Amino acid sequence: MSGLIDLFTIVAVSAGAFFFLAGTVGLLRFPDALTRLHALTKADNLGLGLVVLGLLPHAGGLLAALKLVAVWLLVLLSGATISQLIARVARREAPPS
Amino acid sequence: MTMASLFDLALAAAVLALAWWTISTREAFAAVIDFVAYGLLLALVWVRLGAVDVALTEAAIGGGLTGGLLIGAAARLRATEAAAAAERPGPAVRLIAAVGSALIAAGLVAAVLSLPDPAPTLAPNAAANLAATGVGNPVTAVLMAFRATDTVLEKVVLLLALIGVWSLAADRFWGGRPGPHHQADPNGALAFLARLLSPLGIVIGAYVLWVSADEPGGAFQGGTILAAMWLLVMMAGLTDAPPLRRRWLRLLLIAGPAIFLAVGAAGLWLAGAFLAYPVAWAKPLILLIEVPMMLTVAVTLGLLLAGPPRRLE
Amino acid sequence: MPPVASSVAATTPAGLLLVLVVIVPVVGVLPAFVCGGRWLERITALTIALGAGVAAALALAVLHSDGPLVYLLGGWPPPLGVALRGDGLSAVMIAVTALVVCAVGVFARADFHTPAETDEVRAPFAFWILLLGIWGALNAIFVSGDLFTLYVGLELLTFAAVPLVSLDGRADTLAAALRYLLFALVGSVLYLIGAALLYGAYGTLDILLLSTRVHAEPATLVAAALMTVGLLAKTALFPLHLWLPPAHAGAPAAASAVLSALVVKGSFFIVVRLWFDVMPALPGDAAAQLLAALGAGAILFGNVLALRQERLKLLVAYSTVAQIGYLFLMFPLAFSPAHRQLLGGSALTGGMLQAISHATAKAAMFLAAGLMYAALGHDRITGLAGVGRAVPVSLLAFALGGVALMGVPPGGAYVAKELLLHAADETGQWWWALVLQIGGVLTSSYLFLVLVHALGAAPKPIVLRAPIPLARQVAALALALCSLSLGLIYWRAPLPVPRGIVSNPLTASGLWKVLWPVMGGAVVAILLGRWGDRLPRLTSRDDAVAMIAPARRASVALAGTLERADGAFRQWPLAGLSLLLLAIMFGAAMLAAGG
């Protein structure tokens, strides 16, 4: 049983790490601010979600698990807001043609 | 070499790389962003050093508030960067500076590696006296009991730094409100975030203080979170910074050190020494000090970021 | 009660005074901050009176106690807790600080008051609170028995002092404040690094415990070198003085007096604690000689640059650069080759006496310079003619302050000089005696220059810019008289002055000792000073002027070289390099002594 849980953790955290990697590559390679934001937020939200999911079985208690989920939700919330704000500034400075 | 050592080495390398970028990047704004990332990685270093209380403080201060302060400054001073580049010292000065700094760093490395083994430590001493303070977190015990003197003085340092910042105001704005008035869209994303996050942040701040008796946390870390929430609400335009002449504001700004000193003085009668607590009452008294201290820290930090008064209404 | 098991120390009777002397100014800050406005001024006045009383009580208690006073804060004995300790050095510094704060408090009431039609004004609000902050910080430094508490006190001192520099909000004073802050911050981090190493090596930061544990090993020596250099940067010892002249000259007069007289003494005091109390056997002779060599450089540069200034306040500021140099001459003189360590004998007494004499005299000079500025609307030295008639008491205060610094009996500086000369003689270090004598000549030279200008007849009658209340002039005069009478006090326990060292100034040789620096100073002033159009009138005969002209040209050229060198040292990159170099040199010197 614990072997299966460990396998689940490894798979989920690795998948999360892959999304982080993909998001970072997108941040570096995409041409303008909006597409970079797209790459970053999508990949990070999903990546962090998978990492948190993978860690949940190891949280050692309901309260700790809830804290982990809360971390993910908070990052989702602030990430969404910040990318909105950045996108607005990006559009103001270089309006889409 | 173990996995842990490999991780530590990679972490140290990343910290040093970010530190070097912070110094060598051409643009000040980029350097500040590097510094924020550096602060967050440093928090990880503190976890690896077994100092979770410090890690919380570093993340809140080094990555958070200092970053916010410096980003604002970099944005305002952008116009001066070309002139600054012209003042760059010549290669000879830079070379000597590099050699000198490297020598001093080498001396430090030698000193650190020569520290005695086993290391001298006060941990057993602190553990033996922990019960008398009523708290379980040794760092809180040091800050609030064993070395309470430093903590009181540090709060006075914060207050004087704030007065120093205020003293830079133009005379006509004295007593007025700090910073610009943020006119934000009440239905915009930032206002949404502020409405949703600030109640949550206040709960988290109070939680960080509450658990500090036995787990990592503390009045300062909690106060930093509260300050961040206050700044967010102000930036979202949901509330304005208060005029600095307000009596309640000034009372809040001194509440922490005042109550700390009052309890300290009471210790003269109750426990036979200034800043001493009677054992039975130690924990409630420490909490009595920490709650106003958190509020004072929150308001002081928020106002330090807001800057000197610059408008009357 | 927490267990008090350690035999290190226990709270002594009257130890509570140590707490009060720190807490009273700090407690005064809090209601003053909340109430603001005119209430702030009342609360500050009350706090100053109260604090002065506590300081006097503390000085008396130390005088009448056998050993140092001790207070264990929170009842926790070191190394876990923090102890306050008050010895003779602390008591003397605390008493003089209280004296200067009182005089500045009287002086500043006219400059920093809230006008009737307003509730609260920026400058008075900041000034009074920062003054109390500086006071509390200094007292904390003077009684702290723990290296980290000293660090917090040092930072408190810096944060209270820096805003005073830029109180008028002009661009140049803001730049001066920024330079001051950044350089001081570097200094305190270097100090902090040393504290970290000492904790890592010995597991305590308590001064008394460290003194029994330290021995020469890499961590300790690196720590000592970095801490020393960091503190020197905060003390503005040449060549790390880049921030001092603009900061001290640009601040309002009352603030300049506090900054120059007291604030630089805070970090100096910690150097003394470090070298004499924490690790007297570690630095060794070479490092002590290096420290005094920097002091000699400060005396040469500071005095010559003072003589070359156009503005009176800058002259006084450069005089501080020179006087800081004097404070460091005592270190090699206190080194005993037989014991291979620093011993607190007559050299230490002389050095500390010099520190307190300078504190009172320099405060008097800055206050008097401020009054002359207020009276004339400028402080150009060549435009001072007639000021002696317009504000005679201020000029008298300035002159007596200068005379006290020169080392004229019965001034404290005179006794200090005698003690240091005696120590130089005893240890066979004639070169530091020479520096002391040259310093005396140079000090009298700029006083001579200012007095000749100020006592000259004005081309047209001076119209006072503002009435100068007598109370303000008397505050300055009182400080100058204090400095001048410090030598009369029979120094008992706090600063033991051995009998028989101080010679009777009323004999022929005693008079000669006073007279020759004055005459030498006059010659130097004639050769080096800025005279405007006044030099020809100084000597009535044309051929005399013609005779000294070549000598004057040569010496002015020499002074020009020093001025250019000073200008270079005061640029940030060179000052930074000096800092690194000094840290390395001190490290090497200590390593050589320890190895």
Next chain:
Amino acid sequence: MLGPAHIFGVCGAALVGFGLYGLIASPAPLRKLLAFNLLGSGAFLLFGVAARRGAAAGFPGDPIPQALVITGLVVAFSATGLAVALLVRQFEVSGASTLRSDPPPPADAEA
């Protein structure tokens, strides 16, 4: 045995070196302030190393130096706040941000 105390001790010493270099080589005051913060964190890491080496009595580190670092961080933040306010004010008043030492201002009050 290569423990975290060794690795981060060397790291802290290197940070001190970086900070000192940056303080001299960067001309802009804001960059000097950043360098000061690097320097400060290097100093704090040395305390952290002392704390880690002193792990005993069931604590992961000696709590005394850890508490000292927290106090130090607060002081360093206060310093940064004051310095930023000075920087911004200097820019507002003079339009420049520099530490160059210029000749002293004219002596006349009316100038």
